[in-house]
Amino acid sequence: MSGDTLNIKKLYALSSEKRRYCFPLPLKQTIRLGKRDYEVSLKADEKFGTYILWKNRKYPVEVIRSRQNKYEILFNDISYTFTVETPFSLKRMKVLSTTKGKAEKELIKAPMPGKIIDVLVREGADVLRGEPVVILEAMKMQNEIQSPVNGKVLNVAVKASMNVMKDDILVEIKPD
Amino acid sequence: MKIKRILIANRGEIAIRIMMTAKRMKIQTVVVRTAYEPNAMYLSYADRVYDNTEDVSEIPVFLDIEKIIAIARGTECDSVHPGYGFLAENAYFAQKCAEQGIIFIGPSPDAIYKMGNKTIARRIALAGGLPMAMGSEGNIGNEVEAVAIADRIGYPVIIKAASGGGGRGMRIVRKAEEMEKMFIIASKEAEKAFNDPSVFIEKYIENPKHIEFQILGDTKGNIIHLGERECSIQRKHQKLLEEAPSVALDDDLREEMGQVAVQIARAVNYYSAGTVEFLLDSDRNFYFMEMNTRIQVEHPVTEIITGIDLIEQQIRVANGESLKIRQEDIRLSGWAIECRINAEDVQAGFAPDPGKIESLSLPAGQNIRIDTGVKAGSVIVANFDSMIAKLIVRGNDRKEAIRNCKMALDKVWIKGTKTTLPFFRMLVRHPKFLEGSFTTAFIEKDLDRYYFNSEYEEMLAAWLATKLFIEENLQDDSINVDFQEGKEMSPWLLNKRINQF
Numbered sequence: 001m002s003g004d005t006l007n008i009k010k011l012y013a014l015s016s017e018k019r020r021y022c023f024p025l026p027l028k029q030t031i032r033l034g035k036r037d038y039e040v041s042l043k044a045d046e047k048f049g050t051y052i053l054w055k056n057r058k059y060p061v062e063v064i065r066s067r068q069n070k071y072e073i074l075f076n077d078i079s080y081t082f083t084v085e086t087p088f089s090l091k092r093m094k095v096l097s098t099t100k101g102k103a104e105k106e107l108i109k110a111p112m113p114g115k116i117i118d119v120l121v122r123e124g125a126d127v128l129r130g131e132p133v134v135i136l137e138a139m140k141m142q143n144e145i146q147s148p149v150n151g152k153v154l155n156v157a158v159k160a161s162m163n164v165m166k167d168d169i170l171v172e173i174k175p176d
Numbered sequence: 177m178k179i180k181r182i183l184i185a186n187r188g189e190i191a192i193r194i195m196m197t198a199k200r201m202k203i204q205t206v207v208v209r210t211a212y213e214p215n216a217m218y219l220s221y222a223d224r225v226y227d228n229t230e231d232v233s234e235i236p237v238f239l240d241i242e243k244i245i246a247i248a249r250g251t252e253c254d255s256v257h258p259g260y261g262f263l264a265e266n267a268y269f270a271q272k273c274a275e276q277g278i279i280f281i282g283p284s285p286d287a288i289y290k291m292g293n294k295t296i297a298r299r300i301a302l303a304g305g306l307p308m309a310m311g312s313e314g315n316i317g318n319e320v321e322a323v324a325i326a327d328r329i330g331y332p333v334i335i336k337a338a339s340g341g342g343g344r345g346m347r348i349v350r351k352a353e354e355m356e357k358m359f360i361i362a363s364k365e366a367e368k369a370f371n372d373p374s375v376f377i378e379k380y381i382e383n384p385k386h387i388e389f390q391i392l393g394d395t396k397g398n399i400i401h402l403g404e405r406e407c408s409i410q411r412k413h414q415k416l417l418e419e420a421p422s423v424a425l426d427d428d429l430r431e432e433m434g435q436v437a438v439q440i441a442r443a444v445n446y447y448s449a450g451t452v453e454f455l456l457d458s459d460r461n462f463y464f465m466e467m468n469t470r471i472q473v474e475h476p477v478t479e480i481i482t483g484i485d486l487i488e489q490q491i492r493v494a495n496g497e498s499l500k501i502r503q504e505d506i507r508l509s510g511w512a513i514e515c516r517i518n519a520e521d522v523q524a525g526f527a528p529d530p531g532k533i534e535s536l537s538l539p540a541g542q543n544i545r546i547d548t549g550v551k552a553g554s555v556i557v558a559n560f561d562s563m564i565a566k567l568i569v570r571g572n573d574r575k576e577a578i579r580n581c582k583m584a585l586d587k588v589w590i591k592g593t594k595t596t597l598p599f600f601r602m603l604v605r606h607p608k609f610l611e612g613s614f615t616t617a618f619i620e621k622d623l624d625r626y627y628f629n630s631e632y633e634e635m636l637a638a639w640l641a642t643k644l645f646i647e648e649n650l651q652d653d654s655i656n657v658d659f660q661e662g663k664e665m666s667p668w669l670l671n672k673r674i675n676q677f
Contacts (some may be wrong), residue, residue, distance in 0.1 A: 006648035020582065021638035027646055031639060033632055040639060049535045049591045052636055059633070060535075060591050061640060065633035071644055075599045077590070078629050079523055082638055082647035112527035115363075135361065138527070142365050166527065 012090050013082040021082075106149050108171040110164045114138030118160055121171065125153045130162050133157065151175040178254045179203055179279060179495045183248040184222070185238055186259030188472070188549035189563065191218040194257050206251045208237055208244075212559045219547050224547035226251055229233045236559065238262040241269045248278050255279035255494060257487075261561070264414045264470035265292050268381035281494040283393075283469045287444040291467040295376050300443045301464045306430035306436055308532050309455070311462045319359040325377050332380040335359060337366030344369045344412065348380050381463060381617040385424050386410065388468075389437035392476045392489055393447040401434040402482050403508045405451075405474055409603065411526060411619045416596065418474035419513045420481050423574060423612030424456055427493060433462055440467060448493050449475070449486050460617075473516070476547060476568045511577040515567045515585070515600045519556040519593040522626045526596070530558045534592035539584045543570045543611040556593055564590060567600075574612070578604055598627030 013021045014016040031054070042061070044050040051058045052075070062074040069089075072081045085093065117135040121127055132144035133153075154172040158164060181204040185192045195205045195218070207222040211229045219225050226247050228237050237243055239262050240324055248256055256278055258264040264282065267289035273280040283290070295314050302308055312327040315338055316322050318450070326333045326349065335358055338575050345366030347358040367373035385408045389438025393399035406422035407415045425433070432649060437452035444467075452466040475486050484501065493499070520526045536552045548565035569584050571577030584606045608622055610615050619626075 006386040007649070011642050014642045015638065016633060019634065021635055021642075023642045024637065025646070025650075027639075027643055031632070031635060040636060042640065042643065047535060047537070048589065052640065054632075054636055058589075059636065060589060061637075062591065063640075063644065065667045066644065067649075069645060073640055074594070076629065077595050077632055078627055078633070079521075079594070080634055080637040080641075082641040084642055100334070111525045136437075142361060165525070 003099050004056065008086050010087065012085045012087070014085060014090075016081045056070070065104055073081075093124060104174070106147075106151065106173045106175050108133060108145060108173065110136060110166055110168045110170055111143075111145070112136075112138045113166050114164060116158045116160055116162045116164060116170075117142055119156055119158060121153050121156065123153050123156055127151060127153060127173060136164070147171075147173055149173060150173040177495055178204070179281075179491060181251070181253045181255070182281065182491075183244070183251060183253035184208075185219075185244045185256050186261070187213065187216060187218055187238065187261055187560065189218075189547045190259040190473075190549075191564065192221050193547055194259060194487050195221040196305075197485055197491070200578075201488065201491060203491070206247075206253055206289065208247060208577055210237055210523070212557050213237070213555070215554075216549065216550050217554060224251060236262070241266070243638075244269070245272060245276055245278065248273075249276065249574065253278065255281055255491075257281040257490070258470070260473055261471050265468070267292060271414075279494050281289055281448070281490050283446055283448045283450060287446050287450075288469045289342065290444045290505060291450075291469050293338055294336060294340060294466060294472055295374070297466060298376070301440060304435065304439060304443050306440060307461070307463050309379045312376045315374040315376050319356040321351075321353050322377055322485065326352065326355065329377075329379045331472055332382070333377050335375050335377055335382040337362065337370055337372070338369035338374040338376055338637050339372040340366055343538055344413075345375065358533035373395065381455045381457050383617045383621075384408075384463075385422070385614075386415075386453065386616050387422055387433065387456045387462070387470075388453040389422065389434055390452050390475070390486070391437055391441045391446065391450040391452055391467075392484075392493075392499060392501070393441055393450070394493045395447045395496060396498050397442075397445070397498045398440050398502075399438050399446060400499065400501065400503045400506065401437050401452075402478050402486075404433065405477055407474060407607075407618050408614055409618060410616055413623065415516065416619075417513065417515050417600065419511065419574070419577070420430065420477035421511070423499055426458075429460060431460075436462075436464065440464060449490050455616075473563075473566070474514055474556075476545060476566065477512040477514050480568060480570050481508045481510055482506060483509070491639050511574045513569050513571075513573050513577050513581050514567075516563060517534060517541040517565045517567055517588065517590070517600075518562040518596045519564055520562055520596050521594040522596055522599045523594075526626075527561045528558065529594040530556045530562065531593040532556075533590060536564075536591075537589035538565060538567075539587035541584075543580045544568070544584050545570075556571075564593075564595060578610065598629065602616045602626065 010024045031040050040054045050061050052061050061078045065072040069084045114136045117137050121133045127147040127148050133147050133149050134145040136143045151173040154174050157169045183206045208226045208228050210230050214229050240381045242280040263269040267285040268278045271285040301446040312325045332350045335347045345362050347362040349355050349358045362375050363373045387404050389404050390402040404422050405418050405420045407418045409417040409499045440452050449471050451472050453465040456462045507591045519529050521529045532555045538546045546567040571580050603609050
C-alpha cells in the first residue's frame with residue numbers, strides 16, 4: 001500500500017449502506033452543497049470536546065472505533081461506519097463481491113448485553129421468519145429474539161442462564 | 177409547618193426536583209450518598225448528606241426499607257419523600273414510616289396496596305361501574321384457565337402481572353397456541369420483577385392512545401384532577417415523550433374522563449398526587465388501566481400547563497393541609513412537551529449506553545425547563561436508570577410547542593454516551609406525530625427508522641473518516657504500519673490525537 005500512496009488521486013468513504021462519498025486528494029477543507037462550497041473544520045476545546053464546524057453550527061463528533069481502514073464515527077449522536085478505500089482497493093473489492101454471492105448463513109446476534117433466559121430452538125430445527133429463538137433478559141425486561149429469515153438452525157451458541165455481550169452470536173441459521 | 181426536614185429516598189433529577197421545592201418552602205433536606213455515585217450532582221443540593229458509600233451491596237439503599245427508616249431517624253428527618261421508582265409504591269414502606277412516626281409524603285399505605293395490586297384495582301373499578309376492558313375476575317392459575325377466558329372475551333388478550341407496572345410481566349397473546357408459552361414467560365417475569373407470579377388477563381385494546389389524568393387529593397376527602405397527559409409515544413411500555421394536554425380530547429371527553437379518574441381515586445380515599453391511566457381507542461371509548469400512586473417522571477408537563485407545583489402540593493397534603501385549589505380553579509393554558517433524553521443507543525434498539533458524560537450543554541430560555549441530575553463529568557451508571565435529562569418545552573399551542581421543541585433539541589449538546597436525541601429529532605418532523613394521530617403502536621408500526629439525520633451529516637462524517645485515514649496512513653511516519661494487525665483504540669485516546677492536529 002505504501003507504494004501506492006504517492007499516486008492516489010482520491011479516496012472513497014463507503015457507508016455501511018453502500019453509499020459512496022468521493023474525496024479528491026489533497027483533502028479539501030470545504031464541502032460542496034448545491035452550488036456552493038462550505039468550509040468544514042475539525043476543532044476541539046475544553047467545553048465542547050471535539051466537534052465539526054460547518055455552516056456556523058457545531059456538530060459533536062467522536063471516533064468510536066477505528067480498525068484498518070474501517071471507521072465508526074459518532075456524528076451528532078448518530079453512528080456511521082465507513083470503510084475508506086483507494087481507487088485500487090475499491091476495484092478489488094468490487095471483484096470480490098461479485099464472486100461471493102448470497103449469504104450462506106444468517107447470524108442472530110444479541111442486540112444488547114444480557115442474560116439468556118431460555119433457548120427455544122434446537123440444532124436442525126426449522127424456523128420461520130419472526131419465530132422467537134431465544135429469550136434474552138436485559139434491564140429487567142425479557143426480550144424475544146426472533147429469526148429474521150425462514151431456514152434451518154445450524155448452530156445454537158448459547159445456553160439458558162448464560163450471560164452475553166452485545167453482538168455475541170446466539171444462533172446461526174441457514175436461510176431457505 | 178410540621179414538616180421541617182425531609183429525607184429524600186431517591187437520587188438523580190427527581191431528588192433535585194424535590195429539593196428545589198423544599199428549599200423554596202424553607203424545609204431542610206437530607207440525601208443519601210451511595211458508592212455507585214459518590215460525586216452525583218444531587219448531593220450538592222441537600223442541606224445534609226448521609227454517607228452510605230461503605231455499603232457496597234447489590235441492592236441499592238433506596239430499596240432498603242429498614243435502612244432508609246434508620247437514616248431518617250438518625251438524621252432527625254420528620255418525613256420521607258420517595259420520589260418515583262424504588263420505594264415510592266411500596267405499601268409496606270409507607271406503613272412502616274407511619275409506625276415509626278415518620279411522615280410518608282405520598283398516599284396512604286392502603287391506597288398504595290389496593291392500586292398496586294392490579295387485580296384488586298380491577299375489582300374496585302368494576303364495583304364502581306367504571307369503564308374497564310373485559311377480562312378475568314381475578315388472577316388466573318394456569319394456561320388452560322387463560323385459554324378459557326380468552327375464548328370468552330376474544331383474542332387478542334394481554335396477560336398482565338397482578339403486582340406489575342412499567343411493562344414488565346406483560347405479554348400480548350393473539351392466538352390460543354401461543355397462550356402456554358406467553359403465560360409462562362409473563363408469570364416468570366412477574367415473579368422475578370415483583371416477587372409475585374400471579375397474572376390476570378384483559379382484552380387487548382389494539383392501537384390505543386395512552387392518556388393519563390393527574391389527580392390531587394387531600395386527607396379531608398377533596399379530590400381534583402389536573403387534566404390529562406398524552407403518553408402514547410412509548411416503546412415496550414417505556415414512555416419516551418409526553419405532552420399535555422392531548423390532541424385526542426375535547427372539553428367534554430376531558431370532563432368525562434377526569435370525573436372517572438376522580439371516582440377511582442375516591443374509591444380508595446386517595447390523597448397526595450397520583451395518576452389514573454386510561455387507554456383510549458379509536459372510537460373514543462376509554463378504559464381504566466391502572467393508577468400510579470406516586471409522582472411521575474412526566475409530571476412537569478402538567479405543572480407547565482396548570483402552573484401548579486405538584487411536589488409542593490404533595491408536601492402540603494402530607495403536612496395535613498387541605499387543598500386550596502378547587503376543580504373550577506384549574507385552567508389548562510398552553511401546551512407542554514417533555515422529551516426523556518436517556519443514555520440509550522437508538523440505532524441498537526434503544527440499548528442502554530451507560531458511561532461518563534464528557535461534555536454537556538443544555539438550552540435555557542423562557543419556554544424551556546430542564547430537569548436533570550447530571551453535569552459534565554457525571555457518570556450514568558448501569559445500576560440506575562439511563563436518564564440524562566428531561567427537556568420540557570412550552571408553547572401557546574401544540575404547533576408552537578413542537579417548533580420550540582425542535583429548536584431546543586438542536587441546542588442540546590451531550591458527549592460521552594449515545595442518547596435518544598436523534599429519536600426526538602426524527603419525531604418532531606414525523607407527519608403522524610405532527611398531526612397527533614399516533615397511538616402506542618407508533619414506534620413499532622409506523623416507524624421505519626428511529627432517528628433523524630440530514631443527508632449532509634453523513635457526508636460530513638465521511639469527510640472525517642477520510643481525514644482520519646489520511647492522517648493515519650498517508651501522511652505521518654506510520655506508513656510501514658502492519659495493516660493486518662489493525663488498531664483498536666479508545667475514542668478518548670483518539671480524541672487526544674485529533675486534538676493535536
